[in-house]
Amino acid sequence: MIQVGLMGGTFDPIHYGHLLAAESAREACGLDEVWFIPSSTPPLKPNAPYAEPQERLEMVYRAIDFQPYFRAMDIELERGGVSYTADTVRELKDLYPGRAFSIIVGADRINDLPQWHQIRELSELATFIALERPGVIMNDKDLPDFLRGKVRRCEMPQIGISSTLIRERRSQGRSIRFLTPDKVYQFIRRNGLYES
């Protein structure tokens, strides 16, 4: 079985926290590939996203560059609407047989896992890889029984970067250089993203 990690996110914009989370999960869990999947409408973020879908996808392409084991997929943007991970994993299993899928998530997302759409069914289709995030206490011991043994914790160098931080700094006219790869930084500047 080819082991694939699914790195879903709003990526508004993508930053080094996402890339290091994906790389840490890949290395620690022996993943063959990590697929970056920008959401159309994220299920639990009422005001998001800010940038256009094609802009967020373009930034993902620029960030992953030519890494042979990273890939970007527009499956959720194509489907449109609210991007439930259960729908995405079902679609991917049909499209790509012979692969085992692990969902890569930061500590904040692990804590809201019980609220995910069709979480019981999803936990039968994939496992989860959980990464720590500065300022977030991971409550993985409080997860419901059916998720026990389905969540693997993975260490990563802690990175206190979020997309919110980047958007806030941009709107204040502050530098966002070195928080995200240079190609993403240039794209944000050239297109005037997150200026207000």
Ligand SMILES: Nc1ncnc2c1ncn2[C@@H]1O[C@H](COP(=O)(O)OP(=O)(O)OP(=O)(O)O)[C@@H](O)[C@H]1O
């Ligand atoms: N610095 C980080 N360290 C570890 N995981 C992260 C980090 N930033 C984001 N993630 C994880 O990456 C996934 C996608 O995150 P998302 O695109 O929502 O970025 P975000 O920085 O959390 O965005 P926002 O600040 O807009 O809420 C989530 O599972 C999230 O927990």
Ligand SMILES: O=C(O)c1ccc[n+]([C@@H]2O[C@H](COP(=O)([O-])O)[C@@H](O)[C@H]2O)c1
């Ligand atoms: O399926 C759900 O109900 C669900 C609820 C919250 C988050 N997710 C997924 O988790 C990933 C990270 O979410 P976010 O909101 O931090 O960008 C992204 O792929 C979302 O689609 C999925």
